[in-house]
Amino acid sequence: MDRKRAMTSVDLAALVGELRDYTGAVVDKAYLYGDDFVRLKMRDYDRGRIELLIEVGDPKRAHVAVPEHVPDAPGRPPNFAMMLRNRIAGANFEGVEQYGFDRILTFRFEREDQTTLIVAELFGDGNIAVLNEDHEVIDCLDTVRLSARTVAPGAQYGYPDERFSPLDCSYAAFAAKMDESDSDLVRTLATQLNFGGLYAEELCRRAGVEKTTDIDEATDDDYEALFGALERLREPILEGRTDPRLYEDDGQVVDATPLPLEEHTAEGYDATAFEHFNGAIDAYFHRLQAEAETETDTGDDKPDFESEIAKFERIIEQQQGAIEEYEKQAEVEQQKAELLYGNYDLVDEICSTVQSAREEGVPWDEIETTFEEGAERGIDAAAAVVGVDAAEGTVTIDLDDKEIDLDPTMGVEKNADRLYQEAKRVRGKKEGAQAAIEDTREDLEDVKERRRQWEADDDEDDDADEESPDRDYLSMASVPVRYDEKWYEQFRWFRTSDDFLVIGGRDADQNEALVKKYMDPSDRFFHAQAHGGPVTILKATAPDEPAREVDIPDTSKREAAQFAVSYSSVWKDGKFEGDVYEVDPDQVSKTPESGEYIEKGGFVIRGDRNYYRDMQVGVAVGIKCEPDTRVIGGPPSAIEPVAETSVRLQPGQFAQNDIAKRLYRTFRERFNDTSFVRKIASADRIQEFCPPGGSERVE
Incomplete structure (x- = not known):
């Protein structure tokens, strides 16, 4: 029983019309x-909540799902998700x-300020690319650099060569395509007509022809019967008259199709009718996932390392082919430029001749005739011309069996420079592909290392390990990810040694929000005695708890003070200490003195202040693995005891993003499961905990 793992071209053709109803x-x-896996949450005045799911891994699907079939929101959104939100929210x-x-x-998504296209590739390794209106790639899940097409940020999106479509072909085109084959009927329908195995079998069954009939032995009657079956299949799909079915075998889903299939009926599958194909597809993939999760445990829960390895090896092979193609292309362009200089007088004569003729108003066809006549008379410059393109205003010449397009208005030097620049551009693409292949090789080695570690630890009881408080996460082959996004992660934050939450503003807007919305009467307010510091709130109670008097230990207060000074301009100025004050919430006001003005994010403090003089700056950034997995950062005394591994920082020479990348590489070196580091502690997330300004590691 083969279960559908990816939507077919026929499925997508049937689904497109239904998805347009959500316009x-x-x-x-x-x-x-x-x-x-991308999820777009949308709303409609009549329909209410709409959930569009696009999954390009395994399985491959795109459809609207009922809310009950939508997974819970993931943790902190990565850069790709944030980019999508910025472009298409609203x-x-x-x-x-x-x-x-x-x-x-x-x-296609339209907003007053911009148009955004999201391209879902539901074939091969799968990919999602986000484009602007000019089809330039803004970002993509996977970078593709092949000789035939490129999908990379900043590049024009390259669709693959369009395949033959049996949904709009005539009988003549159908018959001609069939005649190109040297196989039997069913294989020809599957490959030459692009129907795939299932629908090829279905057409043969509906047409009443023997599917194994060789093309050379097929009659006109066979062709006409098959084309008639094709028309009966495609008409309801193109007209939106689908009659969807969900097929099951022994209680397990097998397929969801836009029309009833005689092939599935012959297999004895149970069929359930749906009003809309979208509903059938949604139910199918939801059931497929649920059944996979509840299948009987065979005792062999080894990850499919071999499939991962094969995938990365296939990508590397494609990337190597692209690199070789780029180098050949660059070499050809450079040789063309050198040929122009090597035949300077001849090329100059051609350019001058064309330019003079055009200035005198001579039509392009006459110029072409003149070159042909000159070639017959044995004139070298004329003989070198092999073509004239009036639409482009160019002349094609042949030098040493290499055809070169010339713009006669530019002269020899500029034409050669254009070719040199093209060679340089192509070599730049080669360098990008080389960088991509190194990343892929690193991913491949990660998988191989996890496989070696798994095989070495094959006798360990993983379930018991997860409960062990002494588990060595750094050496584990596969670290389980346990992450639940918290409300306070929009701010700077940490938990003190006594488990009190401390939150700080990242900018003036957050400073305002912290005081107005999140500061309760029992909390404590901290601020560095320096301009440009974050509002820092030491929370006595959670936002959903009633405010009450709480005895906050001095250790937590001092850690909050160190947090306030470390993320202030004190650090940015390269200083190692500064003063911090603490006040009650009722001492903080937005009302200025008469005749004064308070800038956004600023406040007036009235009454006595409790000072922490010469408070040392200090930040540690680390990765926490128990009871959840996440990046944490803040005062070393609060971070280091709970982090699996951490690094201390002090004011230094490396910019915020540079030190974040260095820490990311350090954590990847420390954890055996480097894929876990990528998921939990990307450089972007690490940067959120690095102070503004320059930093360096404390060795």
Whole structure:
């Protein structure tokens, strides 16, 4: 029993019309699960909440899901999800198109300030690319650099070559495509007509022809019967008259199709009718996942390392091919430029001749005739011309069996320089591909190392290990991810040694919000005695708890004070200590003295202040693994005891993003499971805990 793992081209053709019914819905938020699953939460005046799911890994699908089938929101959104939110939050969904008969969908979103296209590639390794209106890639889940197409930030999105579509072909085109084959009927329908195995079998069954009939032995009657079956299959799909079915075998889902299939009926599968194909697909993939999670444990829960290894090896092979192609292309362009200089007088004569003729108003066809006549008379410059393009205003010449397009208005030097620049551009693409292949090789080694570690630890009881407080997470082959986003993670934050929450503003807006919305009467307010410091609140109680008097230990107060000075301009100025004051919440006011003005994010403090003089700056950034997994940062005395591993920072020479990248590399070196570090402690997340200004490690 083969169960559908990816939507077919026929599925997508049937689904597109239904998805267009959601045109006008407004995007609320975008989510990214793992590295291959995007969820777009939308709302519509008539329909209410709409959840669009696009998954390009395993399985591959795109459909609207009922809320009950939507996974819980993931943790802190990665950069890709944040980019999506910035571009399409508040945008209108304006429709979706299938690219030819390929498994590619392009979703269009319109907002007053910009247009955004989301391209979902539901074939091969799968990918999602976000484009602007000019089809330039803003970002993508995976970078693709092949000789035939490129999908990379900053590049023009390259669709693959469009495949033959049986949904809009004539009988003549159908017959001609069939005649190109040297196989049997069913294989020809599957490959030449791009129907795939299932629908190829279905057409043969509906047409009443023997599927194994060789093409050379097929008659006109066979072709006509197959084309008639094709028309009966495609008409309801193109007209939106689907009659969806969900198929099951022994209680397990097998397939969801836009029309009843005789092939599945012959297999004895149970069928359930649906009003809409989208509903059938949603139910199918929800059931598929649920059944996979509840299947009987065979005792062999080894991850599928071999599939991962094969995937990365395949990507490396593609990238190596692209690198070789780029080098060949660059070499050809450079040789062309050198040929122009090597034949300077001849090329100059051609350019001058064309330019003079054009200035005199001579038509391009006459110029071409003149060169042909000159070639017959044995004139070298004329003989070198092999083509004239009036539309482009260019002349093609042949030098040493290399055809070169010339712009006669530019002269020899500029034409050669254009070719040199093209060679340089292509070599730049080669360098990008080389960087990409190094990343892929690193991913491949990560998988191989996890496989070696798994095999070495095969006899360990993983469940018992997870409960062990002495578990060595640094040496584990696969660290379980346990992450639940908290409300306070929008701010700077840490928990003190006594487990009190401390939160600080990242900017003036957050400073305002902390005082107005999150500061309760029993909390404590801290601020560095320096301009440009964060509002720092030591929370006595949680926001959903009633305010009450709490005895906050002095250790927590001093850690809050160190936090306040470390993330202030004191650190940015390269100083190692500064003064911090503490006051009650009722001493903090937005009302200035008469005739004075308070800037955004600023406050007036009235009454006595409790000072922490010469408070030492100090920040530790680390990774916590129990009871949850996340990056943490703050005063070393609060961070180091609870982090699996950490690094201390002090004011120094490396900018915030540079020190974050250095810490990321350090953590990857310390953890055996480097994929866990990528998921939990990306450089972006680490940077959130690094003080503004320069930093360096404390060795």
